[in-house]
Amino acid sequence: MMDPDANDFLHPQKATSVQLFLDDSSEPIATFRPPATFRIDTAAPEDGDHVLHVRAIGADGKAGVRRIPFVVRNGPGISVSGLRANEAVSGYVDLRVDAFSASASFDAEQAESQLPVPAWAWVLLILFGAWACWYGLEDFVNPAFTHAGYGRNPIAAATEPMRTGAPSASSGHEVAGFDYGKTGPQLYAANCAGCHGAAGAGVPGAFPPMAGDPVVNAKDPAEHISAVLHGVKGKTIGGKSYASPMPSFARLSDAEIAAIIDYQRTSWGNNAPVVTPDAVKAAR
Numbered sequence: 001m002m003d004p005d006a007n008d009f010l011h012p013q014k015a016t017s018v019q020l021f022l023d024d025s026s027e028p029i030a031t032f033r034p035p036a037t038f039r040i041d042t043a044a045p046e047d048g049d050h051v052l053h054v055r056a057i058g059a060d061g062k063a064g065v066r067r068i069p070f071v072v073r074n075g076p077g078i079s080v081s082g083l084r085a086n087e088a089v090s091g092y093v094d095l096r097v098d099a100f101s102a103s104a105s106f107d108a109e110q111a112e113s114q115l116p117v118p119a120w121a122w123v124l125l126i127l128f129g130a131w132a133c134w135y136g137l138e139d140f141v142n143p144a145f146t147h148a149g150y151g152r153n154p155i156a157a158a159t160e161p162m163r164t165g166a167p168s169a170s171s172g173h174e175v176a177g178f179d180y181g182k183t184g185p186q187l188y189a190a191n192c193a194g195c196h197g198a199a200g201a202g203v204p205g206a207f208p209p210m211a212g213d214p215v216v217n218a219k220d221p222a223e224h225i226s227a228v229l230h231g232v233k234g235k236t237i238g239g240k241s242y243a244s245p246m247p248s249f250a251r252l253s254d255a256e257i258a259a260i261i262d263y264q265r266t267s268w269g270n271n272a273p274v275v276t277p278d279a280v281k282a283a284r
Contacts, residue, residue, distance in 0.1 A: 014033075014034055014059075015033075015034055015056040015057055015058050015059075015064075016033065016057050016058065016059055017031060017032070017033055017056070017057045018031070018032055018033070018034050018036070018054065018055070018056045018057075019031045019054075019055045019056075019057075020038065020040075020052065020053070020054055020055075021052075021053040021054075021055065022040075022045065022050065022051075022052060022053075023045075023050055023051055028055075034056070040052070042072045042074060043074055045072055046072070047072050047073050047074055047075045048071065048072060049069065049070075049071055050069070050070055050071070050072055051067055051068065051069050051070075052067075052068040052069075052070060053065060053066070053067055053068075054066040054067075054068065076099040076100055077099065077100040078097065078098070078099050078100075079097070079098045079099075079100075080095060080096070080097050081095070081096040081097075082094050082095040082096055083095055173262070173266065173274075175262065175274045175275070175276055178255070178258065178276045178277060180258060180259040180262035180263060180274065181263075182259070183255075183256065183259045184259040184260060184262055184263030185263060187252075187256050187259050187260045187263070188260050188263050188264065191249060191252070191260065192210075192260065192264075195207040195244075195246075196208070196209065196210050197209070197210075199211070199268060200264070200267060200268040200270075205240075205242075206242065206244050207242065207244060208235070208237045208240075208242050210264050210267070210268060210270070211267075211268035211269055211270065212268075212269065212270070213237065213270075214237070214238075215227065215237075216264050216265055216270055216272060217265070217270050217271070217272045218272065219272065219273055221261065221265070221272070221273060221274075221275045221279065222283070224261055224264075224265070225257070225261060225275065225279060225280055225283045226283060227246065228249050228257055228260060228261055229248065229249065229250055229257060229280065229283055229284060230248050230250070231245065231246050231247050231248035231249075232245065232246040233245045233246075250284070253277075254277035254278070254280040254281045254284075255277040255280075257277075257280045258275050258276060258277045258279065258280050261274070261275055261280075262274040262275060
């Protein structure tokens with residue numbers, strides 16, 4: 001004979017009734033015989049955490065209970081920054097509270113996780129904006145640096161002095177009454193050092209050095225004057241090719257170009273004959 005308990009195991013008996021309770025209510029919101037379907041109206045309870053209790057009564061009178069937590073969110077979503085759950089606080093607490101339409105996509109946990117932008121990030125943003133403005137203004141003031149294919153070296157230029165209107169005191173560097181020592185260093189710094197460097201060392205593979213350059217040190221300055229006055233479109237110097245074109249500086253006056261050339265021809269170990277503004281004027 002088969003054990004009756006084994007038969008019950010193979011063919012379990014249905015519960016005689018099922019009751020649904022919401023939160024701590026002692027009155028069921030529904031009672032039915034399983035299986036059945038039931039729709040809960042979530043518009044009735046307030047937004048927030050709730051618990052559905054399912055109580056089933058078996059044929060033997062024993063009860064089984066299942067607890068199902070859930071969250072109701074029908075109203076506007078609310079985010080609060082400045083105070084977290086179970087956080088220990090003292091004194092005044094600054095809060096930022098925001099609410100979103102119930103029809104909008106909203107995740108309260110994600111919204112509350114957003115923190116104010118830290119101060120150091122604002123400082124970096126301001127510094128970057130100031131640098132960008134300075135860089136753009138520098139190119140606007142010196143249009144030669146925006147010549148196609150002729151990029152200014154921003155790292156080197158940042159360490160160079162800006163062009164000033166007041167000439168420096170005479171250094172005694174004169175030729176035929178023309179004192180190139182007054183303005184030569186400032187004009188070179190403003191127009192040339194960004195690529196060729198403050199020390200005339202240039203940038204390997206991009207811009208040739210002025211120190212020891214054969215054109216700069218040539219006894220005949222004609223090619224040097226032509227390069228500054230009319231520009232150069234790529235050149236091989238000392239077996240090294242420099243593809244970056246040099247723009248024309250014809251926008252400068254004869255005296256300014258002569259001062260730049262003379263400064264280059266007498267600096268960084270260079271020792272070549274200097275020129276006068278008249279020589280530049282004749283070459284234009």
